[in-house]
Amino acid sequence: QKEVEQDPGPLSVPEGAIVSLNCTYSNSAFQYFMWYRQYSRKGPELLMYTYSSGNKEDGRFTAQVDKSSKYISLFIRDSQPSDSATYLCAMTYSGGGADGLTFGKGTHLIIQP
Amino acid sequence: EAGVAQSPRYKIIEKRQSVAFWCNPISGHATLYWYQQILGQGPKLLIQFQNNGVVDDSQLPKDRFSAERLKGVDSTLKIQPAKLEDSAVYLCASSWTSGSDTGELFFGEGSRLTVL
Numbered sequence: 001q002k003e004v005e006q007d008p009g010p011l012s013v014p015e016g017a018i019v020s021l022n023c024t025y026s027n028s029a030f031q032y033f034m035w036y037r038q039y040s041r042k043g044p045e046l047l048m049y050t051y052s053s054g055n056k057e058d059g060r061f062t063a064q065v066d067k068s069s070k071y072i073s074l075f076i077r078d079s080q081p082s083d084s085a086t087y088l089c090a091m092t093y094s095g096g097g098a099d100g101l102t103f104g105k106g107t108h109l110i111i112q113p
Numbered sequence: 114e115a116g117v118a119q120s121p122r123y124k125i126i127e128k129r130q131s132v133a134f135w136c137n138p139i140s141g142h143a144t145l146y147w148y149q150q151i152l153g154q155g156p157k158l159l160i161q162f163q164n165n166g167v168v169d170d171s172q173l174p175k176d177r178f179s180a181e182r183l184k185g186v187d188s189t190l191k192i193q194p195a196k197l198e199d200s201a202v203y204l205c206a207s208s209w210t211s212g213s214d215t216g217e218l219f220f221g222e223g224s225r226l227t228v229l
Contacts, residue, residue: 008153043117043204043220044156088155099144100169101218103155 003027006089006104014112019076023089023104026070030091030102033065035074038086038106047087048074079111115139117221119205125227131193134224138186138207144168145182146218147190148204156204162188195228202226 006023013019021035032051036044048063050056050072056063064073072091076083086106092099118137126132138145144163148156159178161169164185173180177196182188192199202225206218 004155006155041222041225043206043222044218045220046217049217090155099161101156101158103157105153105155 004089004091004102004104007107008105010108010110012110012112013079015079015081017079017111019079019083019109019111021074021076021087021089021107021109023072023091024070025072025091027093027102028067028070029093032092033063033072034090034101035061035063036088036090036103038088040085044088081111081113084109084111117205117207117219119203119221119224121224122222123225123227125229126195128197128228129194131191132195132226133189133191134203134205134226136188136190136205136221138188138205139219142207142209142219143185144208145188146206146208147180147188148206148220150202150204150223152201159190159203192226195226197228200226200228 004023004025035048037047038044048061050063050065053065053067060077062075086108088106089104090101092101117139120135124132146161147159149159150156159173160180162182165182178192180190202223204220204223206220208218
């Protein structure tokens with residue numbers, strides 16, 4: 001069993017829809033959770049960073065962490081064609097948030113105009 | 114603010130040849146990472162530097178891969194000899210310090226390697 005599981009998709013939804021992206025993990029030592037967005041032929045860029053269980057909102061994006069179920073989610077409201085990208089979940093158990101990141105495979109998201 | 118610079122962007126080589134990638138991190142960033150991203154996979158950490166010292170190279174195939182960060186700024190990643198399975202995008206990333214409390218890595222655009 002891989003440490004981090006993420007459905008690679010592709011996930012195709014119409015513009016304006018609510019998108020739900022998910023990851024599960026097996027290592028209960030993971031404490032810091034991130035979502036990165038990666039456009040084609042570009043490097044990943046940080047979207048959301050969370051530490052505790054619960055929800056964190058930033059504009060149209062909401063990150064949700066459920067440590068008891070070892071499950072994290074990213075919701076995108078009012079999705080736009082510009083949201084089309086690969087979304088990577090990442091997590092770590094180190095004392096800081098950027099060291100030793102374990103990434104999921106990424107979910108390829110397509111927003112249809 | 115200039116981002117993380119990487120070169121070359123694309124490289125095609127025959128198996129058993131050697132290749133080197135260069136990275137210039139964001140100015141002032143003490144920590145530098147090299148990640149390998151195989152098509153359809155998430156990035157996998159190869160090596161992490163704090164200034165010019167190695168923090169983590171546990172997943173670096175040391176029989177063929179080497180990396181250095183002289184003077185704690187630029188870094189090079191070398192593969193010699195290359196194998197077919199080394200075909201991937203090599204991503205360089207940097208952050209302010211080891212243990213950055215925001216989880217934010219700043220990635221370059223990557224160097225895409227094809228081994229024939």
